[in-house]
Amino acid sequence: MSKVMDTQNCFHCGLDIIKEDEIIFDNKSFCCNGCKTVYEIFSLNDMTYYYDFEKSPGATPQDIKGKYDFLDNESIVAKLLEFQENSTAIISLNIPHIHCSSCIWILENLQRLQKGISTSQVNFPEKKVRITYNPEVVSIKTIVYLLSSIGYEPYISLENYETGNNTVDRTLTYKLGVAFFCFGNIMLLSFPEYFEVKEYWLDQYRGFFRWLIFALAMPSFLYSASGYYVSAFKSIRSKMLNIDIPIALGIVVMFVRSAFDIIMDYGSGFFDSLTGLIFFMLLGKMFQIKTYSFLSFERDFKSYFPIAVTKINTDFSEESVPIYDVEKGDRLLIRNQELIPVDGILISEKAEIDYSFVTGEAVAIEKKSGDKVFAGGKQIGKVIEMEVLHSVSQSYLTQLWSNDVFQKNVEQKHKTITDQISRYFTPILLLIAFTSFGYWIFIDANIAFNVFTAVLIVACPCALALTAPFTFGNVLRIMGKQKFYLKNALVIEQLSKVDTVVFDKTGTITTNKKSNISYEGNLFSEEIKVLIKNALRGSNHPLSRMLYDYLPEAKKLKVDAFEEITGKGIMVQIDNHQILIGSASLVKIIDNNSIQQTSVHIKVDGQYYGRYNFNNQYRDGLEQLFSTLKNQYQIKVLSGDNDGEMETLEQLLPKGTELVFNQKPEQKLEFIKKLQQEGRNVMMVGDGLNDAGALAQSNVGISISENVNVFSPACDAILDATEFQKLNYFLQLSKNSITTIKMSFALSLLYNIIGLSFAVTGNLLPLVAAIIMPLSTITIVSFVTVMSSYYACKK
Structure with a gap:
């Protein structure tokens, strides 16, 4: 304990200290033992930096013994x-x-x-x-x-x-109601003053009405506008100037001037303008909050992933259903590398679940039948079955996707511009206000106060600050409605900078739905067909899914072991039978096929049977999409398959398109990295399975979704496969959204310049300024909504 410091406020919470209750510790004053204890905790753990961010930022800890x-x-x-x-x-x-x-x-x-x-x-x-x-x-x-x-x-x-019901804060609604009541009644009581009525009764009661107006103005001034005072005080205390400082200053100056007029019997003051000003500013704030809430709701609602999950029906048939149609009690089939979209109970004998998306730990956890499995885990190995405990939580999946672990370091250019303008706006605005006041005070005191207040109010940069978030918010909503789902608003900016587009082949520019499959080799027995069908059941690779759908229905067999080797194929054990399905290197044969094409080789119990050949069906609109993209972007196509379809692709794609075959996942990643080292801004479009590394490395990674529950947090966007041909449209829309932001910046600055020119010349009343301020916000929001919607409608 040492000498008392001069301050009479608690060092921790900032509350006033009663002298006899003051506690001194480490040369600092505290209002109670609770605040002192908190300071001791921070000191012992070397965490006193807490007090560097803001003076007296803490709260007094409460006695909660037994409460929890x-x-x-x-x-x-x-x-x-x-x-x-x-x-x-x-x-x-x-x-x-x-x-x-x-x-x-x-x-x-x-x-x-x-x-x-x-x-x-x-x-x-x-x-x-x-x-x-x-x-x-x-x-x-x-x-x-x-x-x-x-x-x-x-x-x-x-x-x-x-x-999920949270308490609703209605403080702003109450303040708005009080402000409206005060404003309305003061306007009514001020009518005789407006029309300068000279009746005997008015002369006799003029003083009474003026003091009644003064009394009615007090709740609006002290309660309704209190948020501006608190914000301004905190801003000054933390040595940062925010926009609430000039607003609070304008309100206080108007109140002091009006009170002085009434006390000295010079007139009725500006209480009508003051209460009107507070009412319209709160109305503008209410509008902004409601608009933000609407956009936030749209974002949450539309941000679900267009992923399907396999549901097992009561007749044991399997069907793909959207994850948001999954209900409690449903039975789901989860394949290798699939995301578990809901909490449930494991029905299969055992499973290995990778929760790295949730915990950051890549160690797989073994589960046994009857154990609870949580949403967000990734199934590794053979296919499993589970029963749903709760319906899917879209917000939880969105949170998983937006986890900081998977965020890319991108420059927030437009946020920075807004912050910089807002930082210098307040001191410049105060300078203009005081200069104008100093000029007019020697000409007309009434005009001087009007000018001072009008300048402080009309130049609020709220509209300026809203341009980027509202534009991006509306574009996110528009893209979401067209089944293009972005991780966050920054992806729009990254899309606008793209100059090179890299496509994966299998499952990306080819469709999993259509393929001409033919078999070449020794004939199968029915038993071998059943083994192959069951082996394929657990794999998520596009070729596996196509072949699984191609083969006839067969009885379900228990899979004893399952391993999927990325880029090669699968190794499965069923009833002591070993099945290899995949590339020629996996089954250890030399493929001397003179007519090269995409193939899947079959080997059972050491005997090679033959291969299934795939004549891939390319997505509708592919040729037109590539032709359009070629005008503005470099196009590359990567494939893990051989070059059997090179001739077909060369005929289908524009001349000069770079085609690279026999690429393993790590080679795709290195290819992207090399392009970036050359100064290219790369967008990678893949199926999210074998392309996770390349998607993470690229400036923008887009995962194509086609009824497959493969979740890649490394991607920045998920595109529904049915909208693949719109890819160029989305790229152009992102560029146009940046144009919209620049135009809205210009519009907002133009509004402020015009408003200030009227205010400093004394041609703008504070009340009119208060009405114009929220109108400017409405104008900007309307402008960016109309412009982004206009660009969205352009083909």
């Missing part, structure tokens, strides 16, 4: 967890106190405070923290008490977790 004893109940904890497997569990907690950069920093460094926590990620807009921890080392109860001890007590409601 229900977390000792494992069945309750199981309902709260998103994922639980051996030494890994994941939970998302609502933290209402999250409010600044300090909060984000401390909550994303929880692993330094508690052993057993591996990672924690903050979702700032939703005020949530997603914690991955080891339940064998630390319990969820301990984590909750830790959060509470440092001032971040979580809000836990089982009803909210089970139904």
Whole structure:
């Protein structure tokens, strides 16, 4: 303990300290033992950087002893967890106190405070923290008490977790209602002043009406506009200028000037304009929030993956159904490398599940019949069957896809432009406002105050800040409706920069649905056909799926062992029979086929039988698509197959298209890397199975989906196979969206210049400025919506 510092505010939470309750520790003042304890925790763990982001950012920890004893109940904890497997569990907690950069920093460094926590990620807009921890080392109860001890007590409601219903914050609605009530009544009481009525009764009660107007203005000034004062104060305290500073300053100046007029009996002041200003600004904010919510809903709703899963019907037939049609109690078939889209119970004898998409750990976990399997795992090995416990969660799959682990480092150019403009906007705006006030005060004091307030209000850069997010949001929605699903808005910018397009062949420019298959070799017995059909059942390769569909129905056999060798084929064991299906190198034969073509070779129990030859069917519109792309892009085609179809492709594709055959997955990745080293901006289009490395390496990776539940988080976009011929259209739409952003930037700046020119010359009243400000937002949102929709309609 040492000498008391001069400050009378708590170093941790910023609250005023009653002198007799003051606690001094480490030359700092604290309002209570709770705040002091939090500071001690941070000091002992070398985490006092927390206080560098914002002054007094913390909250006073509450005494919650016994409050969370229900977390000792494992069945309750199981309902709260998103994922639980051996030494890994994941939970998302609502933290209402999250409010600044300090909060984000401390909550994303929880692993330094508690052993057993591996990672924690903050979702700032939703005020949530997603914690991955080891339940064998630390319990969820301990984590909750830790959060509470440092001032971040979580809000836990089982009803909210089970139904998804979150409490709605209606504060803005209440403030808007109060502002409207005050504004409407003040306008009515001000009519005699407007028309300068000289009746005896008015002269007698003029003072009474003015003081009544003053009283009505107080709730609007103190309550409805309070958000602007708080935001401005926090901005100044953190030494960062935001746009709420000039707005708050304008409101305060108008109030002080109006109060002075009434007190000195100079007039009725500007309370009508003041309350109108507050009402219309809150109305504009309400509009922005509602619009953002709408776009967010559209994004969440449309962001499901166009992936199908194989459902086993009651008659044991198999059919592909969209994952969002899967219901509780359904029986699903999961093949090698397929994503488990829902939580369920394993029916098969055993399975190996790779949860690296969820946990980051690539070690496969063995499951036995009756065990619970979680959504997000990837099946490895032979085919398995499972029963669905819950319907599919699209938001969970979206979260999986958008995991930071799979994000590419891309430059957020337009976000940076907006931030830079907003950073310099406020000081320039304040300079213009004070200069204009200084000029007019010597000419007309009334005009000076009007000019000062109008300048502060009319030049709000809200519209400027909305251009990029609204444009990208609308384009995401438009593309989603046309079955092109992007991971995030930044992919649009990356698409606009593409100059080289690389296509995989099998399953990408060829379709899995149509193929002319012929057999060449020794005749099969029925037993061998049944073995081949069952061996193919577990594979997801496009050729395997085509051959599986081509062969006649057969009884289901138990698969004892299954291994899929990427780029070569499959090795399967069924009832002591060993089946090899794949390339010539896999079955160890020399293929001297004079007419080279795509083939799958068959070998059973060491005996080579022959091969199935595939005359691939190319996608509809392929020739026209390549012809259009050739005008603006370099086109390359990579294939893991031999060059048997080179002649067909050369006739089908534009002259100069580079064709590369016999490419293994790692060679495809190196091919992409080489192009990038040459300065090319590469878009890779693949089927997501053998192309995961190349998709991850490319600037933009697009996975084609055709009724196959193969999930590749490395890709940036998923394109429904039926919309393949629209690829050039999507590329042009992304370029046009960047053009739309630039035009909306120009429009927003033009609006601010015109508004300021009227304001500084005294030709714009503050009330009119307050009405124009939300109108500018509406204009920008309407403009980007109309322009992006216009470009979307252009062929």
